[in-house]
Amino acid sequence: MKIDFGKTACDYAVYRAGFPEVLFERLAGFGIGRRGERILDLGTGTGTLGRGFARRGCDVTGLDPSTELLEQARAIDRAAGLDTIYVVARAEDTIFRDQCFDVVGAGQCWHWFDRPRAASEARRILVAKGRLVIAYFDWIPLPGNVVEATEKLIEHHNSAWKFGGGNGIHPQFLHDVAVAGFCDIETFSVDLDVPYSHEAWRGRIRASAGMGASLSPDRVAQFDRALESMLRERFPDDPLKAFHRLFAIVCRAP
DSSP: OOOOGGGGHHHHHHHOOOOOHHHHHHHHTTTOSOTTOEEEEETOTTTHHHHHHHTTTOEEEEEESOHHHHHHHHHHHHHHTOOOEEEEOBTTBOOOOTTOEEEEEEESOGGGSOHHHHHHHHHHHEEEEEEEEEEEEEEOOOTTSHHHHHHHHHHHHOTTOOOOSOOSOOTHHHHHHHHTTOEEEEEEEEEEEEEEOHHHHHHHHHTSTTTTTTSOHHHHHHHHHHHHHHHHHHOOOSSEEEEEEEEEEEEEOO
8 A cells, every 4th residue: 555645735734633732741751842952853744743842942853755744834833833944854864963853753653664774863863862752642443433433434445454453552663762772761651532523533534544645536535425424323423532542652862
């Protein structure tokens, strides 16, 4: 399945709201997100993780290979009165000099990278004792909930999509950072019910890998009509609640 989030950049910017405030509150307990910190946000997309740090006065650079997503990120920042620097590049080859960032973050994207190379690159560009943060905010399917029903519908319309059934915990990434030489590796998770209007949930799913980032516009529209009908019939509450799990890895460069 070929993934190109640039194809769904507009829906991505509007409906993928990003990380909850509790992430930044928890990271503050690690001393991450202090005013003036130099932070690089890998795979920034429309800038959701980096924007959370920028609002706290950090000096943020966002990096992504998609020019379409970065255009959306700049537009959102202009509206928010923020001044993040955006660079077209990949996490495995950031083009930055050694030891030039205090924090490297990766939000909802580590699985898309060549993970060993990205971990090594993060260590190279971090200062001594700098921090790497890998964060995810995943929807979680439970028996009978709207996430489970939506995943089944995605699978019906896109048999190549194999990302369903997750639990939001990513222990395999701990190996990546340990092999790259990071230490003081810690994790935390928080479960949340996230309210979505029917329109917003449809937009969120259109902006996912299994839909707008991989299917033709006609097939996405066909799916969207089916999702609209399912929500109306099976989940009439508007807004509905979608169960999510926040998961983060925090580690330190030597």
